[in-house]
Amino acid sequence: MNGHEATEYARDQGKEKAFSSAVYQAYFQSGQNIGDIDVILSLAEQTGLNPSEVQDHLKAGTYAARLQAAHEEACAFGVSGVPTFIAGSAQIIGAQSPEVFVSMLNRVAERGLA
8 A cells, every 4th residue: 555655646746657667666576565665765765756755645644535536436447456458348457468458449449438
């Protein structure tokens, strides 16, 4: 949750792309625990965010309501995993080949977005 909340802070600061990339690399390439506050604060500093402000927002739960609303919206769409791609009533869950996306988009184009 710390990583998600810190990403929301980064979004508000206009640095979501840099921070998200750093989090991705830390987790998938370096095997770091992105739930650990020290890791998050280090990544924040590396991407030009103020670690003290990040920590203050995490302690205050500033972004908890925003994330809860996003979670509820995802549940309303039937999202059960990430990544999930939605086009009309069609969904692709998980990483898929380009052919799967082309097939879905062709089906949506044939049926319309309903």
